[in-house]
Amino acid sequence: MTAAATGINEKTAKSLGIATDKVILSPMSHAGYYPGGKMMTMKVLFEKESYRILGAQIIGFDGVDKRIDVLATAIRAGIKAYELTELDLAYAPPYSSAKDPVNMAGYIIENMKNGIVKQWYYEEEETLPRDGSITLLDTRTLMEYSMGHAKGFINIPVDELRERIGELDRSKPVYVICQSGLRSYIASRILMGNGFDAYNFAGGFRFYDAVRNDKALNKKSTPCGMDD
Structure with missing residues (x-):
């Protein structure tokens, strides 16, 4: 099992007075129809008004490090949380899904932003x-x-x-x-x-x-x- 984090966590954000929101999801490490995929649990934290990505935590078995690396890069680049949908990440069934877990986090956040889901x-x-x-x-x-x-x-x-x-x-x-x-x-x-x-x-x-x-x-x- 691997646990990884980048940026700040929710407790730190609250201590700094930052109004936050978050998404929690359990995607597969790669395409579900390809043998050997394992589940991971992801949490992506962002600022409510600006949608600035503040941090992320992931726990799982496979592919945890590369998703944290992507999210760390997104934080450094100033990408908005809903813009994670636009990242064109490497894909092949043994390594990821057509929509990577990072993309999926972005889609949930985009749905929240647009009032599609609460x-x-x-x-x-x-x-x-x-x-x-x-x-x-x-x-x-x-x-x-x-x-x-x-x-x-x-x-x-x-x-x-x-x-x-x-x-x-x-x-x-x-x-x-x-x-x-x-x-x-x-x-x-x-x-x-x-x-x-x-x-x-x-x-x-x-x-x-x-x-x-x-x-x-x-x-x-x-x-x-x-x-x-």
């Missing part, structure tokens, strides 16, 4: 009201949900959401979670398109469970971010 974070979980004033929605499969879920979250798999959307109250904000963040993003877009105020959990239940239970990084990957 996020909520791990540190907010314990303060979320459980009095029915908001909707807590887990969009994983029933099997995944039954193996563990955050307190108070109801389960509607993303594939059933359009048919079951009438079960949700449009007057209440919806806080959405899935395993990796992809399905909850799709669910958030469906909800927003139907008049809901929806928030996507940064990092997914995989990240939530790892932090809460101090688990090591999962070495395996399966389609759509589903764990075995």
